[in-house]
Amino acid sequence: xxxxxxxxxxxxxxxxxxxxxxxKKLQPMILLVAxxxxxxxxxxxxxxxxxxxxxxxxxxxxxxxxxxxSGNHKRSKGILVAIxxxxxxxxFYFKYxxxxxxxxxxxxxxxxxxxxxxxxxxxPLGISFYILQSLGYLFDVYYKKSKAEKxxxxxxxxxxxxxxxxxxxxxxxxxxxxxxxxxxxxxxxSAKEGLLRFVYGLFLKLVIxxxxxxxxxxxxxxxxxxxxxxxxxxxMMYAIQIYCDFSGYSHMAIGIAKILGVExxxxxxxxxxxxxxxxxxxxxxxxxxxxxxxxLYIPLGGNRKGxxxxxxxxxxxxxxxxxxxxxxxxxxxxxxxNGGLMILEELLGPVWNRICERLKxxxxxxxxxxxxxxxxxLLISMCWVFFRIDGIKPAIRILYQxxxxxxxxxxxxxxxxxxxxxxKDVILLVLSIGILFFVDYKKEQGLNLIALLNQQGICFRWLxxxxxxxxxxxxxxxxxxxxxxxxxxFQF
Amino acid sequence: xxxxxxxxxxxxxxxxxxxxxxxxxVMPQYTQNYQASLVDKVNRLKAVEExxxxxxxxxxxxxxxxxxxxxxxxxLKVVNxxxxxxxxxxxxxQAALINxxxxxxxxxxxxxxxxxxxxxNPELAWVTxxxxxxxxxxxxxxxxxxxxxxxxxxxxxxxxxxxxxTGNGEGSDPIFRRSSFNEWGDNIYPREQSVEGLDLSMVAxxxxxxxxxxxxxxxxxxxxxxxxxxxxxxxxxxxxxKAPGVEEYQVFQEALEAKLDAPVISNYTEYCLDPKYFxxxxxxxxxxxxxxxxxxxxxxxxxxRNEHGGIK
Numbered sequence: 001x002x003x004x005x006x007x008x009x010x011x012x013x014x015x016x017x018x019x020x021x022x023x024k025k026l027q028p029m030i031l032l033v034a035x036x037x038x039x040x041x042x043x044x045x046x047x048x049x050x051x052x053x054x055x056x057x058x059x060x061x062x063x064x065x066x067x068x069x070s071g072n073h074k075r076s077k078g079i080l081v082a083i084x085x086x087x088x089x090x091x092f093y094f095k096y097x098x099x100x101x102x103x104x105x106x107x108x109x110x111x112x113x114x115x116x117x118x119x120x121x122x123x124p125l126g127i128s129f130y131i132l133q134s135l136g137y138l139f140d141v142y143y144k145k146s147k148a149e150k151x152x153x154x155x156x157x158x159x160x161x162x163x164x165x166x167x168x169x170x171x172x173x174x175x176x177x178x179x180x181x182x183x184x185x186x187x188x189x190s191a192k193e194g195l196l197r198f199v200y201g202l203f204l205k206l207v208i209x210x211x212x213x214x215x216x217x218x219x220x221x222x223x224x225x226x227x228x229x230x231x232x233x234x235x236m237m238y239a240i241q242i243y244c245d246f247s248g249y250s251h252m253a254i255g256i257a258k259i260l261g262v263e264x265x266x267x268x269x270x271x272x273x274x275x276x277x278x279x280x281x282x283x284x285x286x287x288x289x290x291x292x293x294x295x296l297y298i299p300l301g302g303n304r305k306g307x308x309x310x311x312x313x314x315x316x317x318x319x320x321x322x323x324x325x326x327x328x329x330x331x332x333x334x335x336x337x338n339g340g341l342m343i344l345e346e347l348l349g350p351v352w353n354r355i356c357e358r359l360k361x362x363x364x365x366x367x368x369x370x371x372x373x374x375x376x377x378l379l380i381s382m383c384w385v386f387f388r389i390d391g392i393k394p395a396i397r398i399l400y401q402x403x404x405x406x407x408x409x410x411x412x413x414x415x416x417x418x419x420x421x422x423x424k425d426v427i428l429l430v431l432s433i434g435i436l437f438f439v440d441y442k443k444e445q446g447l448n449l450i451a452l453l454n455q456q457g458i459c460f461r462w463l464x465x466x467x468x469x470x471x472x473x474x475x476x477x478x479x480x481x482x483x484x485x486x487x488x489x490f491q492f
Numbered sequence: 493x494x495x496x497x498x499x500x501x502x503x504x505x506x507x508x509x510x511x512x513x514x515x516x517x518v519m520p521q522y523t524q525n526y527q528a529s530l531v532d533k534v535n536r537l538k539a540v541e542e543x544x545x546x547x548x549x550x551x552x553x554x555x556x557x558x559x560x561x562x563x564x565x566x567x568l569k570v571v572n573x574x575x576x577x578x579x580x581x582x583x584x585x586q587a588a589l590i591n592x593x594x595x596x597x598x599x600x601x602x603x604x605x606x607x608x609x610x611x612x613n614p615e616l617a618w619v620t621x622x623x624x625x626x627x628x629x630x631x632x633x634x635x636x637x638x639x640x641x642x643x644x645x646x647x648x649x650x651x652x653x654x655x656x657x658t659g660n661g662e663g664s665d666p667i668f669r670r671s672s673f674n675e676w677g678d679n680i681y682p683r684e685q686s687v688e689g690l691d692l693s694m695v696a697x698x699x700x701x702x703x704x705x706x707x708x709x710x711x712x713x714x715x716x717x718x719x720x721x722x723x724x725x726x727x728x729x730x731x732x733x734k735a736p737g738v739e740e741y742q743v744f745q746e747a748l749e750a751k752l753d754a755p756v757i758s759n760y761t762e763y764c765l766d767p768k769y770f771x772x773x774x775x776x777x778x779x780x781x782x783x784x785x786x787x788x789x790x791x792x793x794x795x796x797r798n799e800h801g802g803i804k
Contacts, residue, residue, distance in 0.1 A: 006641055188499045195503075469510065474655055479645030 001041040002487065003252045004202060004478065011038065016259060024183040028153045031180070031260070035160035039125075046124035049094075053087060054159045057134040058152055061141045065148035068141075080142050084135060091131050094123050099327035126166040128324060130159055132291055137173045139295050146173045154181050161262075163253040167246075167489040169267040169287035176262065184261030193450050194258030199468050200439075201251030205487070206476030208432045209244035212237045214477070215419045220388060223398050227407035230418055231398055232381075238388050239381040240433060243271065245488045246285070270440035272380075275372035277341040280380055288324075292317045311346075315339040325387070330395060334386035341379055428475055514647060520622035521650040521659030526668040527620040530575055533677040534590060534626055537571045543595030544569040545793070547677075548587050550577030552603050552727040555683070555776035558786040559676030565790040566797075568597070572677030577603070577775070579620060580612030581704065585711055586630040594719025599757075599793070600708065603727040603775055605748065606699035609707055611635050614642030667772075683771045683778045692730045692767055692774045697740045705751045712754040722754040725792060728785050730774045731764035738764060757792040 001008045015034045019027060039047045060083040067076040092100075098118045105115040137159075140146040149155040158177040164170075219226055219234040226234070250267040257264045267287050274280035281289050297317045303310040315336065322335020356363055363369075382399060389395040410418075416426050442449055453461055522528055537546065545568050547553050553574025563570045573587035581602055588598040611617050611631075617639060621627040631639055653659030662669045672681040708724075715722040729741065741760040749756045769781030777785060 006644065186496060188495055191499065465506065466509070469506065470513065473510070473513070473647070474651050476648070479648040 001038060003198075003249065003256070004205060007041070012256060019184075019260060020186045024185070027184060028151075028157050028180060032153055032157045032160070035157065035162045035165065038162035039160060039165060042125040046122075049090070049124050049127070050130060050160060050165075051156075053090065053131065053134055054156050055152075056086065057083070057138060057159070058149070058155045061138055061148040061155075062150065064138065064141050068144070076142065080138060083138060087131055087135060091127060094121055094127055096323075096327045097121060129168050129170055130165055132288070132324075133170050134159055136170065136291055136295060137177075140173055146177075149173070149177060151181075161257075163256040163260075163262075164264065167249050167253070167487060168285075169250060169253065169265050170291050171264060171287070175265060179262050187261065189454070190261060191259050192454070194255040194260075196255070196450055196453070196465070196468075197251045197258065198255030199465075199472070201248040201253075201255060202476075203432075203468055203472050204244040204248030204251065204436065206472055206478055208429065208436065209241050209248060210477035211425065211429060211432075211475075212241040212244070215421055216241055216388070219419060220398075223394075223401065226401075226418060227410055228402045228405040229407055229410050230415065231402045233415065234419070235381045235385050235398075235402070236377070239272070239377065239384050240436075242384060242387070242488055243268075244436065249487045249489060270444045272377050272437075273373055273440055273444050274376050274380075275369060276376055277338065277345055277379060280376055281338070281342065288321070292321055296320065311343045314342055318342070328390065330386050330390060330392050333392050333395070334383055337383045337386060338380075341383070432475075515623045518647070518650050518654045520624070521653045522619050522622060523660045524662045524670050525619065526663075526670065526672075527576060527616070528622075528670045529673040529677065529679075530573075530620055530627060531624055532670070532673060532675070533571065533573050533575075533587070536675060536677065537573065537587070538591045538626075540569045540571060540591070541593065542569060543593070544571060544597070546588060546592075546596060546598045547572045547574055547601065548584055548598055549574050549601035549727065550581075550584060550603060550775070551575070551773075552577075552775040552777075553601055554673075554677075554679045555771060556728050556782050556785050557676075557678050557789075558783050559674070559678050561783060561786045562790055562793075563676070565787075566793055570676055574601075574677065575620070576616060578613045578616045580610065581607045582609060582632070582635070582707070583611050583617055583620075583630055585707070586632070588711060588715060588722070590629060592715060592718045592720050596718075596720040597793070598715055598720060598722045599725050599789070600711075600722065600754070601725050601727050601789075602698075602704075604698050605704045606701040607704050608701075609703045611638055614638045615645045618642055618646035678782070680779075683776075683782075684780075685778060686768060686770055687772045690767070690770060690772065692732055692735070692770065695730050695732070695735045695774050697736045697744045700744070700747055700751060709753045712752070723793070723796060724748065724752055724754050724756045724758075725789055726758035726760045726763040727775065728769070728777055728781065729760070729764045730767050730770050732767050735764075755796065757796045758789070759792075762788055 001011065011034075015030070019030050019034075022030060036047060036051075039050055060079065064076055064079050064083075067079055098121060101116050101118055109115055137146070141148045149158070154177060157180045158171070158173060159165075161171070161176065161180070216234055216238045219230065220238075223231060247268045254264045254266070265287055267285060269283040269286065271280055271283040274283050297313055300313045300316065301309055302313065318335040318339030319332055320335070322332040322338075325331045325334070355361075361368060363372075385398055386392065386395045389398060416423075421429075439449060453464060520528075545562065545566065547557060547559075547570065551574060553572055554576075557572050557574070559570040559572045573584070575584055575587075577584075581604065585600070588600075592598070614635070617631070617635075621630060650659065662671065666672060667679065667681040667683075672679050674680045708722075712722040729735070731738075738761045741764065745756060745758075745760045763785070765777075765781065765784065769777050769784060771778045771781070
């Protein structure tokens with residue numbers, strides 16, 4: 001059930017009414033039932049798997065805590081490792097089994113044997129997200145950052161929380177589980193903010209992301225017929241598409257949770273205003289990158305074991321992140337490329353610092369920051385090509401074509417004619433993306449736009465609300481005809 | 493509490509504004525379209541209070557009837573409620589119940605007796621009914637959810653047309669315009685001969701499903717309770733060398749007669765017509781073909797009436 005579907009809007013309206021109208025002590029149970037009903041739309045078998053993971057990790061955390069309290073650290077470590085193997089084994093089977101078999105088949109065929117048949121395995125929706133969330137919880141219990149939850153209803157509500165179960169943000173028990181244990185009263189300001197974030201997320205998804213997707217799909221479907229400059233522009237369009245798609249989803253999830261009185265963590269912080277690749281990764285999919293930092297990078301050793309090992313761990317984290325996104329070499333390459341760029345930035349950092357000092361370059365001025373942001377955006381857009389295109393070789397071909405067949409002269413005409421976009425669509429996209437960057441820029445400056453809006457008069461506030469709503473109605477891409485109405489991150 | 497009520501009222505106001513925008517400002521966008529002919533058909537149906545013949549079915553009626561001729565031969569007013577088969581039997585059958593009076597005859601001319609009891613294309617149904625409230629009775633309670641899900645697709649196309657000022661146009665093909673229908677509901681665009689490359693490969697004998705039978709029997713019960721009569725008649729069949737044999741249609745007819753409570757008044761084999769009578773699809777007739785079919789239907793109807801005591 002997608003957030004931008006009629007079924008979800010009716011479902012949420014009913015749940016919100018029941019949640020606030022029924023006795024408050026029933027809220028955790030109501031939420032749990034809502035979570036299960038929501039997930040049931042993806043299938044009974046998938047729901048059973050999710051509930052299975054929930055029960056296993058619930059019981060394991062209790063056992064882990066009990067063992068830790070008894071002082072048997074070796075045994076508790078063994079329990080943790082065993083549970084991690086079980087949970088990750090489940091993820092491996094659903095997500096990576098066929099990938100592993102296809103790699104094995106290359107070897108098997110190479111030595112003259114028959115290929116092993118691939119199984120038809122359907123990936124349960126959201127499994128990559130809720131498994132990381134459950135592992136994070138177990139690690140927090142092991143490292144004594146959190147106490148093991150003794151109330152199964154609360155814990156199940158935490159792991160299966162419907163606004164985030166399919167595509168995050170990946171929550172920590174310290175934040176979400178704590179909140180789910182307290183009674184929620186209907187708060188108008190929270191509801192207003194939640195609705196506004198939901199509608200803004202819908203705007204990003206339906207007006208920007210899905211509109212860009214039409215062109216991106218068309219061009220990346222037959223990249224060989226386009227010039228280099230067109231491919232570069234479409235790569236940048238894809239960068240904005242995936243940002244609007246994913247952050248749109250996150251805004252909707254955060255908005256829905258807010259209406260229910262729950263504060264989720266922010267998942268994006270104006271990522272395309274980043275001035276370096278490492279800065280970008282502190283702003284993009286924050287819940288995932290912080291998860292990998294806290295539960296993989298730091299336990300491996302982080303930056304405590306010298307520069308070489310630090311770079312090695314960074315590369316491992318990014319390769320694992322790539323693999324987490326999908327069981328293909330192009331996702332791994334995407335991860336590796338980002339990791340490589342981060343390492344290169346750090347290696348070249350001192351050199352660049354010296355150059356700036358010698359040339360007396362003011363790195364705080366608008367011009368420098370603009371250049372740094374543009375450079376970062378172009379590098380990240382280049383990496384996104386591997387994320388989007390199925391296969392490393394096709395992605396490399398596109399990038400090669402991008403630089404070898406530039407045809408810059410096309411910039412002096414109406415370049416979008418090759419994409420089938422009308423002038424009206426271009427104007428709409430420019431305005432919408434302008435709104436996106438304006439909102440991000442203001443947030444970057446520390447301005448709370450929603451609080452600012454609430455301080456304005458009713459006429460101005462309603463002008464904004466109506467502009468958003470009717471903007472989506474008139475310019476949104478919706479309806480069953482459009483395949484891109486699915487969120488990109490649902491496939492993970 | 494006051495603040496919460498005020499907040500909910502403001503939310504309701506926003507919803508009302510959205511509904512008003514969609515239903516009053518944007519809709520309708522297909523008023524000159526082929527599907528919009530249903531508005532005229534329903535108006536005629538409601539205007540005729542004396543005993544009448546109501547023809548129900550898909551475009552085999554739209555492009556296959558000469559209703560003035562049928563009126564002349566039977567002495568009864570005729571309303572051709574035939575519409576696009578894309579909306580499905582279920583939608584088209586609702587026409588029978590709009591203004592049903594004692595003495596009326598509802599003649600069902602389906603070409604498919606194995607539907608799944610749903611509106612086949614809810615988006616097309618929205619193009620048909622738009623914001624014409626008098627047409628909303630075509631939607632059964634069980635179809636409401638399918639229609640609700642299809643609304644965003646219809647709305648998106650309509651909003652785009654509204655924003656571009658391209659809606660409510662007649663369309664490039666004159667045959668599929670509202671203005672190509674006469675007051676009886678027949679499409680009277682001149683169809684002198686078959687189009688080039690006419691494809692008749694889809695001619696086949698329909699299956700008969702229990703769902704369709706159950707629904708038609710329920711419809712028959714409702715029609716009879718209101719003092720009217722439901723009759724089942726044949727549709728035009730393009731008979732060519734690769735088409736099913738007449739004996740298959742005989743078997744089909746016998747099965748239909750056995751399962752349906754309503755009388756089957758046609759001999760399907762008589763409706764196996766020369767392909768020269770077909771216009772642009774295997775169900776659409778030329779002007780001459782429509783006359784031939786009308787005469788066949790008229791004969792069937794008269795025979796039934798004579799056997800069952802004349803005009804009621």
